[in-house]
Amino acid sequence: MYKLFQRILALALTLGLLLSLAATAFAVEADEETISISTAEELVEFSANCRLDTWSENLTVELENDISLEGVAFTPIASFSGTFHGNGYTISGLSLTEGLSVAGLFQRVQEGARIEDLNVSGSVKASSACEAAGGLAGRNEGEIENCSFSGSVSGSSTTGGLVGENTASGVIRASKSGGAVTGSKMTGGIVGSSRGKIVDCVNGAYVNTVSGDQAISLENVNLDFSLDMTKLTTGDALLSSYDTGGITGYNAGTIRACENRAIVGYQHVGYNVGGIAGRSCGYITVCQNAGAVYGRKDVGGITGQMEPYIEMQLSESTLSKLQTQLDELSGLVDKAADDAEGGAGSISSSLGGMSNYVKNAADAASDLKVNIDANGSLAGQGGANGSAGITVTPPSVSVDGEAGHGSGLDISVEPGSISIDHGSGVGAGVSVDNSPIGVDVGSDLNAGGLLTGNAQIVAAPDLGDLNSAIGGISGQLSRLNGALSGAAGQLADDVRQINKKFGEVTDTLQTAVSDAASNAKDVVTDASAIDVDLITLGKVHGCENSAYVDGDINVGGIAGSMAIEYSYDPEDDVTSDLSPEYKRQYELKAVIQECANEGAIQAKRSYAGGVCGRMDLGLITDSCGFGSVASDSGDYVGGIAGQTGSTVRQSYAKCTLSGSRYVGGIVGAGAAQTVSGSSSTVTGCYSMVKITDAAQFSGAVSGSDAGEFADNYFVSDTLSGLDTVSRTGKAEPISYDELLDVPTVPDGMRQLELRFVADEETLKAQTFQYGDSFDETIYPDIPEKDGYYGQWDVTDLTDLHFDTTVTAVYTRYVTTVPGEVRRDSGRAVFFVDGDYDADAQLTTQTMALSNSGLCPVSAGLSEAISHYMSVNPWYTWFSAPITKEIVEQWSVSIPDDGEAVHTLHYLSPSESTRHLAVFVRQDGGWKRAQADTFGSYLTFDISGSQAEIAVVSVLHIWWVWTILAVLILGLIALLIVLLSKAAKRRRKMQTAPEGGENPDGQAKKKKFPVWLTVLLMLLALAAAAASVYFFVIRSKFAPYQALAELNQSPELSMNLLLDADMGEEAFELSASVERKTAGGHRVTRVGFDDLPLYYAENLVVLENGTAYQLTSEFPDYSAILSNLTSIYQQTSFTTLKNGDETVYGVSVDTDGAETLVGLLLPEMGGRLPDGQTLSAEVHMENGSVEKITISASGTLKDQAQTPFQLYVTLDGFDAAANFSVPDAVLESLDKTYADGELPVITDDLFRLINSWSNLLSRQTLAADLDVSVDCGPVVVKNALRYYRSTLDGAAVNCINKSGLNIFFSDAGSAVTADGEEASGDARSLTGTAKLLDIVYLVCLEGDFTSEEQDGVCTYRVSLSSRAMDDMLAAVAPEAEKLEISFTDSFAEVTIEDDTVVSLRISCGGSVKVLLTSASADVAADITFVDAEMPEVPDSVLSALR
Secondary structure (H helix, E strand, O other): OHHHHHHHHHHHHHHHHHHHHOOOOOOOOOOOOEEEOOOHHHHHHHHHHOOOOOOOOEEEEEOOOOOOOOOOOOOEEOOOOOOOOOOOOOOEEEEEOOOOOOEEEEEEEEOOEEEEEEEEEEEEEOOOOEEEEEOEEEEEEEEEOOEEEEEEEEEOEEEEEEEEEEEEEEEEEEEEEEEEOOOOOEOOEOOOOOOOOOOOOOEEEEEEEOOOOOOOOOOHOOOOOOOOOOOOOOOOOOOOOEEEEOEEEOOOOOHHHHHHHEEEEEEEEEEEOOOOEEEEEEEEEEEEEEOOOOOOOOEOOOOEEEEEEEEEEOOHHHHHHHHHHHHHHHHHHHHHHHHOOOHHHHHHHHHHHHHHHHHHHHHHHHEEEEEEEEEEEEEEEOEEEEEEEEEEEEOOOEEEEOOOOOOOOEEEEEEEEEEEEEOOOOOOOOEEEEEEEEEEEEEEEOOOOOOOOOEEEEEEEEOHHHHHHHHHHHHHHHHHHHOOOOOOEEEEEEEHHHHHHHHHHHHHHHHHHHHHHHOOOOOOOOOOOOOOOOOOOOOOHHHHHHHHEEEEEEOOOOOEEOEEEEEEOOOOOOOOOOOOOOOEEEEEEEEHHHHHHHHHHOOOOOOOEEEEEOOOOOEEOOOOEOOOEEEEOOOEEEEEEEOOOOOOOOOEEOEEEOEEEEEEEOEEEEOOOOOOOOEEEEEEEEOOOOOEEEEEEEEEOOOOOOEEEEEEEOOOOOOOOOOOOOOOOOEEOOHHHHHHHHOOHHHHHEEEEEEEEEOOOOOOOOOOOOOEEEOOOHOOOOEOOOOOOEEEEOOOOOOOOOOOEEEEEEOOOOOEEEEOOEEEOOOOOOEEEEOOOOOOOOEEEEOOOOOOOOOOHHHHHHHHHHHHHHHOHHHOOOOEEEEEEEEEEEEEEEOOOOOOOOEEEEEOOOOOOOOOOEEEEEOOEEEOOOOOOOOOEEEEEOOOOEEEEEEEEOOOHHHHEEEEEEHHHHHHHHHHHHHHHHHHHHHHHHHOOOOOOOOOOOOOOOOOOOHHHHHHHHHHHHHHHHHHHHHHHHOOOHHHHHHHHHHOOOEEEEEEEEEEEEOOOOEEEEEEEEEEEOOOOOEEEEEOOOEEEEEEEEEEEEEOOOOOOOOOOOOOOOOOHHHHHHHHOOOOOEEEEOOEEEEEEEEEHHHHHHHHHHHHHHHHOOOOOOOOOOEEEEEEEEEEEEEEEEEEEEOOOOOOOOEEEEEEEEEEEEEEOOOOOOHHHHHHOOOOOOOOOOOOHHHHHHHHHHHHHHHHHHHHHHHEEEEEEEOOOOOOOOEEEEEEEOOEEEEEEEEOOOEEEEOOOOOOOEOOOOOOOOOOOHHHHHHHHHHHHHHHHHHHHEEEEEEEEEEEEEEEEEHHHHHHHHHHHHHOOOHHHOEEEEEEEEEEEEEEEEEEEEEEEEEEEEEEEEEEEEEEEEEEEEEOOOOOOOOOOOOHHHOOO
8 A cells, every 4th residue: 555655646746747837827817806894794794605715715805893793693704715904993702612623703714815904802712623723813824914812712722812823825924912822732822833924923812821730740750861862761641731832832934023921831731832932843033032931841931842944865875766767867868869860850859958957857866855844743542533535636736634533644745845644553445536637546544453643744845956857857758748649669669768767766756755754763963053044944043032931841041942852752852763774864953043041040850041951952053041040959950051962152151050960151061972973062152150059060161071162261260161170172261351352242241230129120220340349338228018027138249240139038027036045845934026027036134033122021021011002002902912022033135126115925934824923123113014914924015125024923912901801890890889888888887776686676687798799700700701712712613614504505606706827828717606406416507708517417518408528627616615615624724803804814735725726727737836835715704704715826847837826716605596407407417428428628619619609699699691502403502691689588580681681580480571471482591590500519519620820719610410411401401302422521610809700611522413423512601790680570579479
């Protein structure tokens, strides 16, 4: 079959050459026609007419107005061949969804067509099967000028913001795009893939800045580099997005004077990512990139991967064979001329002309080359169907084919070029069909099993003089054949021999081209340095990058790498398999010339360069690296190239460098073996670099001496040229003045600049001379930033030899600064509150104890009492304590934060606050400070930056005053009683008769004993003391008993407020917590805004009955009370009376404290410090708990030693719970679940559910729905506005379409605005509203991925088969009877500000129609808007009820 193919292709080439020289041509000029378009209807009609590819030929279209396609059923313009004048007008509202083979406003712009001055806005969403997608055009073969697209374009392959595919004949000028472009392969801001020209275009669209792929783990990637090209890594690799560029994803044509201004790529994801082109083997000249570039591997400011343009030189054997055949042909022509002597003049003339052409062909044969552009494909396993066909028709040769999945043969032949894409499989069939007008060869391939996709070879024969010579031979031979048609004799035989030999010549040429496809890997010669100025393809010239470039491997300011990938192996570059027997040579042309990089280059691993990260081949010349280059943990970092296996010459580097090993000013390292078998070359380069970090092997020119070096010079006081050695004639040091004397040194190296930067804004810039110094007056003021303090990162500006950037580093204020002195437990004795920088210090020093001015009891009771009475007003004597003894005295120095008064915290030796008081020395005397308790610390305010503090133990003597008062009162009472009785006795004695008897003759009564009165008074006093003692002891159990009562209460409600600060993260939580018994279950309801969660028996249940397994991430917060009860039962606490309120404080570092902090902050799991301390206060009034506060702080056990602070408030306690447990919750609690059956609530799931709850709690829910169903015979397209609101306690829904309102209830009733029952068609629209509920229920299942960027979170939720069936039933119930199989279905939920703002639903699959299958697609875009519910008439409400 292969030989048959060779013969047919040879015949095709021969016929093409013959027919191309045909002398007859006919041209029919058709009348040109002009039409005008000013409305959407006219545009729709125009699109319908363009379904016929010839309809628009010679047609001129004038756009005379802005046109909106919002709500218009528009299909793209299938084919356009005329001229379209947009006249600066805009076509807006373009909305193209999946299902198109080529997607764009214009699907195909044919060769010769022209579109100009047209603006388009909207969105294009192409399916994975779409060949090319763009906002303006899917495929362009004509000219596009001064056009723009703004909006979003998404697809799989060949996706561009303006044009998907720009073919070899396509030209795009002065155009721009904006918005966002996403795709998997060959994705660009202007064009997805281009083989034509792109000139003066500007991209403002973000390209692949959002990735659905997870970042690849660097730990699982083999990053070892070897220039041994005979070894090919065959390990598995994850294929992510590739070929992503700001202008074009892939370039095999020309890009001139273009600029990218937007971000390209996503961190750690994507291969071949560039600011201008993702991958290029074409020509890129005078382009600029100003947008940051991110990717995984092969990431560059201009192009991610630069592939060479390759010329094949025929081997000596092939050239010899061709030369022999031409010599033999010449002999045959000479013989025929001799035999024709005396014959017809025309025959002799033809033979003479042919002889000259043959001689010219022989002379030109040695210069024959074939240019090759190599692209990769993949190998796969499975079945395939494919076909290929060759059709030869006048007046050109064309070969068309369709490749099956992973296999097949795709051949296209244009005048002067051949494209072959070859695949193989098991099993094939061939059929040949000859027809009068040409030769048709069809090949059907049905393959199963192992498939191998070979490299695609695009070969452009560069025949030079040989082309015209062979053309001349063909022309003369055609005349001879015509003249001798039907003739016989010797001359006729001669001509037949000439024809045969000419066929052999064409066979040889065809074989050379065919062999290029099967032997494209024998690359042995790099000729990039030959005639550099004449090279165009395979070249980047005069380009500049000023933006940040960030990647993992192979990262460069101009190109990430210069190499060939024969297959899309994302983790391994292989330039060639070297064959021991070379059948031919290739010249590789990959040149970077006169380019400059000023952006910062950052790599995660190896190969980072100011111009090129990894340079396996090609040439870098006359280029500059002025931006910093750094690798986090990788090797091979260079000012020009990270590593080179080829040639770097006459290039300049002035930058800072950092990496692990092999860090060099020009190249990180050279190589002793390259693709040609020779070493790398670095010559004529100059460097002035600063290496800030290098573990091993660093130099001002190269980090190693591998390769050839010549005439390289550097300026440095600390570095050597090649690693540790400078070599004369190879890498020599020179002074800065000598550098300035070199005429070719660029201006960027002739001046030095000092810059001061804060928050990426330059505050001040100043040029200086080499060796200048500056003092502190040069520094500008650092701008203030709330909650932060700023410091310059460079403080020494003396003897500067390099560009210096001084950056303001902002650090969050430290709110507490501990002193250096600590107790035995390790806790600080003092810490102070304030806003401090990291260097702030609280200085404390102990002082000798002095009784002076404090007069403790231990120094003398009388002196203590005297001091007590002198310092305390008499009316405070009852409550004021007396100084018992001095505990400690301290001298304290407070760090300055601009405040005059600070709060100081003190920890006593016993780490208790009981019976302690603080005195501060002021005005030469001691004054008692008003101290509060904070856990086990005393807190008090001090003024100024210096203070002397005395801590004393005190004795509360109120009981002394009480006893004294009781005794005094008792004595007074006793005295009154005694005096009263004495007076009474005197009166009786004065009136009593003699004899001592009463007047009535009775004996005197016995007197009440005085001693008994005193005894009774003492007993009463003892009873009072016992009562006081009883209440004091009882108060010690008050908080425990109150907490226990709350914890054991059958019903409970309280409010929770939590505030946490963990380093750079802040966390706030507000919730209501209620508990009651229902249905035999003790249920806790935790309400987060409008989202309630129900807890019981290790389950968490949503209001609709969806159950989840209880985990520590979302705990039952009612458990806080049981934890606190245990703590107060086991730990002593302090008591502080404040009016009617009593505060019971506790500070513990037990396991209970760590458990409680872990309950409150589950995200700290496992990171809490050992011996975590917790402080709590229970505020009580009249025996009831009014408020509970909990606080904790410390440093997490993580690598960053993150500080954290926690503050929790519980209040609003009530012994009644005002909620009812929904029946759906009780039903879930009654079920029995197997282990692992239930999902768990994660932070992402909670955010998703909470965002839905916030959306559904709106008074009026409004959304725009755009629904599309394409399932074989069932096609539905609807654009609707949906409303949901609650009126008079009843839920009312409304669907609006084209001004018609349909109202319906959740129960299914549907009526018109007049209250009449809605028709069947109108009722069917109401099912669309169910999409929201279906997606919501799917979200609750927790099967999703999420990503967040710039505050916008996107969830991609997998749809179950049940959900897909429910969606289809909701939007197209008539499709339920069809046999539909959905395979690729998902919903995207977009969340902003904790609310769902939009949904995108996509279901793809197939539907069985009769005996075949068709594609099935269900898509919906739902955007939630702020809108009021239409007025609901009373008749509607009545009908719905």
